[in-house]
Amino acid sequence: MPSSVPADIPNTAGTALPAAAPRSSGLSLLASELRVLFGRRRTWALLLALAAIPVLIAVAVKVSSAVPPGRGPAFLDRITQNGLFVAFTAMLVSVPLFMPLTVGVVAGDTIAGEASLGTLRYLLVAPAGRVRLLLVKYAGALAFCIVAPLTVGLAGAAIGAALFPVGPVTLLSGGVVQPSEAALRIVLIAAYLAVSLAGLSAIGLFLSTLTVVPVGAMAATVVVSVVSQVADQLPQLEWLHPWLFSHYWLGFGDMLRQPLAWDSFASNAILQAGYVAVFGALAYGRFVTKDILS
Amino acid sequence: MGSNTLDSSGRSQEKRSWRNVTDGRRMWLRWLPAVAAPLVIAAGALAGSLPAGASNPLPAKTPAQVLELAASHQVHSFSGTVEQSAELGLPGLPATGKPSAPAAAGSAASVIELLSGKHTARVYLDGKDNARVQVMDQLAERDVVRHGSDVWFYSSKDNTAAHVTLPEHAQDPSLSKDHHMAGVTPTPAELAQKFLAKVDPTTAVSVGPDVSVAGRAAYNLLIEPRTDATLVGKVAIAVDGENGMPLSLQVTARGADTPAFRSGFTSLSLDAPDQSVFNFTPPPGSTVKELPVPDKPRDAPDVHSPGGMHPDARKDVSVTGTGWETVLGTARGSAAAADSLLQDPLLSQAAVAVPGGRLLSTALLNVLVTDDGRIFAGMVPPERLQAAAAAAQ
Structure with missing residues (x-):
């Protein structure tokens, strides 16, 4: 991964000349950020680990005997009848830990990673400005939030289709939809999860501005997500529950109802927007007043 | 950042200290969004939680008039979301891990499960023969669908369905019986009717200040027992100011500040729901059970009367x-x-x-x-x- 970072520098330095065109500079900065992020072996390792979850589930169900209904995570017992349920099961299983873990790694690395490599000041030498760099870094983390659930869903649908029959999918309401609409529902759930992870990414971004040790920011982000989920389970903290960013994480079941229930999607989006605003502002306050030493 | 640099040139020293002051001010300005964002959110949340002001007050009515309005309401098609929460002091059921608890309709545990904790249900009603209640659990759903004389129960958790064909004479009485049999979250309308029937000389009935339920202005009918020898302290029923439909019910225990039981619409549309929601065919792979025809529907266990648990x-x-x-x-x-x-x-x-x-x-x-x-x-x-x-x- 260090080898990919210097490739970044000539790019931003190249766009440094037309200072009169800040918008194009921001866009090319974003493009280079995405190129670096998704060119990294680490990012691919994270996505591969996520894609391994549905594969593991599908193979385990394939080689073992039938799962009795009501046992294990939701949808697990449906897999043998319909391979598309691998995608739903895998997304459900990966929400509490694997998604926050991978997002924590990416978001925690945003600023601290550059700082630890000593490349942060080069990025800021270009007339990009700290605000723009922060926005671009956050956009990169968001891009990963979009790609990660999609990876799980699509890998699940693919391995499910390969190992099990694919047919009309029974929704939670008892209605049945064709596989094409089921694929749309998978994408909707991925969108729901992408929105769900936006708040955590903002927290990771803020934590990343606090330190030059990326591992610290990553670990702290993951710990925050675990703490939030534990707090969400404690009935004594019920007043706090609607304010926890993980509160609606498992609400994506609403995407599997007939008619579709958008309430939790909307509540989740508002909640995550609040977290993005608060921690984005904190990250801004910290990053623009920080002495960049590396 | 030493502002008192011993510079030979007084002019440059002055300039530098001036710059430091503005730098300090700018530093603070940069933290301003971080301070403002939580404040704005807190203010917004506070404004949202305040009871909506009576921008368009309802005409004053006596308790009797409100009761009559409620009793004569003619709303037979609507769709809405009902939220119910109960803090009855029962031990909380684990949200997950009890595979059969929410599914086994009719058992005491399932009734208690539905009457305790928090539940959200979508309710669709069209005429007297079409109804659907969807109890939305996390990653699961329980459905009761009535379409004509067919009544279907469905639980997504164990993918089971049950079917009852209602006999002819059972078709005209109100739908409430069917819901009670299933042990499914009742609509506020049914619950309120029960309490309205209790209104007699033992009870003080008054009309409180208007409330807003699901965005609709409503009369707040307050019912207080005149005796101390009951656990019930106060019952509040919100009656829609326009059409008299009961919109919410809150029961407060004696001596308590917050309601022990509340059930009410969080959203309500009076348009006739799409007919497709009343169509139900058991999904492939589900276990379908044919339930015996209820001969005397009146004998069905009524979960809401005390002692009706078994x-x-x-x-x-x-x-x-x-x-x-x-x-x-x-x-x-x-x-x-x-x-x-x-x-x-x-x-x-x-x-x-x-x-x-x-x-x-x-x-x-x-x-x-x-x-x-x-x-x-x-x-x-x-x-x-x-x-x-x-x-x-």
């Missing part, structure tokens, strides 16, 4: 006291009923030993199972149940 408990019912102080009891000890009631792990856990039997105590209802197997229940303090049990012996 069908057996309705045999030989004795009634002591009137109004709010009513105590229902089984006259003879039917040990089997008591045993089966206490066999439920949840109930046996919640019941505490008291002199003369075991007491299941909630904020609004007490149930006493005596040592010889009789059951007494009422919205009264436990002492009254014990007294009734002793008197009946």
